[in-house]
Amino acid sequence: MRIIFLGPPGVGKGTQSQKLVEFLNIPHISTGEMLREAIRNKTELGLKVAAQMEGGRLAADEIVVQLVRQRLAQPDCRNGYLLDGFPRTLPQAASLDLGLAVDDEAVDAVLNLTVDQDELLSRLMARAQKEDRGDDNEETIRNRMKVYDDMTSPLIAYYEEQQVLHRIDGIGSIDEVFDRIKTILEEVDR
Numbered sequence: 001m002r003i004i005f006l007g008p009p010g011v012g013k014g015t016q017s018q019k020l021v022e023f024l025n026i027p028h029i030s031t032g033e034m035l036r037e038a039i040r041n042k043t044e045l046g047l048k049v050a051a052q053m054e055g056g057r058l059a060a061d062e063i064v065v066q067l068v069r070q071r072l073a074q075p076d077c078r079n080g081y082l083l084d085g086f087p088r089t090l091p092q093a094a095s096l097d098l099g100l101a102v103d104d105e106a107v108d109a110v111l112n113l114t115v116d117q118d119e120l121l122s123r124l125m126a127r128a129q130k131e132d133r134g135d136d137n138e139e140t141i142r143n144r145m146k147v148y149d150d151m152t153s154p155l156i157a158y159y160e161e162q163q164v165l166h167r168i169d170g171i172g173s174i175d176e177v178f179d180r181i182k183t184i185l186e187e188v189d190r
């Protein structure tokens with residue numbers, strides 16, 4: 001299956017993606033994780049994106065598209081993949097539609113995970129206590145939510161029009177949310 005996880009920062013995309021890739025045995029492609037790794041390793045690309053990410057802004061489309069293009073060209077992506085946090089802008093979505101994936105197959109499902117703003121903020125503030133991420137502080141989090149509203153939320157209408165969008169309530173335990181996702185994917189696969 002070819003799956004996209006969509007949703008605001010902190011909604012639980014990364015958490016649910018980890019469970020889903022294990023369940024479906026497909027590669028997990030998290031652009032956030034790839035960018036953080038580049039920053040940790042101080043690569044040329046990492047140095048380019050560090051300031052944007054730490055300010056809560058998005059990395060440039062060309063950089064992220066290039067990263068995803070290289071990853072999707074790997075042989076393990078031939079039979080499906082899960083894109084976690086990509087696309088995040090309309091130009092990124094257009095590049096995916098224009099054949100970013102080598103196999104050129106359309107996406108089977110776009111999972112739009114939702115929770116309210118207060119819950120997002122509290123999850124991200126809790127994550128800030130556990131993980132040392134440069135983009136988890138209150139000011140940056142609010143900025144990321146605005147960036148999501150401006151740049152990423154238009155993708156909901158984009159994928160609704162393609163009739164592949166599925167809304168999932170992200171409130172509840174991690175396992176409850178995962179059960180909802182499995183139910184939807186069973187229907188898609190029928």
Ligand code: B4P
Pocket residue numbers: 007008009010011012013014015016030031032033035052053056057058059060064084085086087088089092123124126127135144170171172173174177
């Ligand atoms: P991401 O790494 O994608 O992360 P995220 O949106 O902040 O979080 P996610 O939704 O994965 O939440 P998580 O599971 O951790 O992006 C980080 C940054 O990378 C972006 O701001 C941007 O700068 C850059 N970037 C990434 N992709 C890009 C792209 N395509 N283009 C440009 N820039 C890009 O969950 C959050 C917390 O909630 C965790 O602590 C978790 O334990 C908890 N949680 C999860 N589920 C829960 C539940 N059911 N109940 C209670 N808590 C829960």
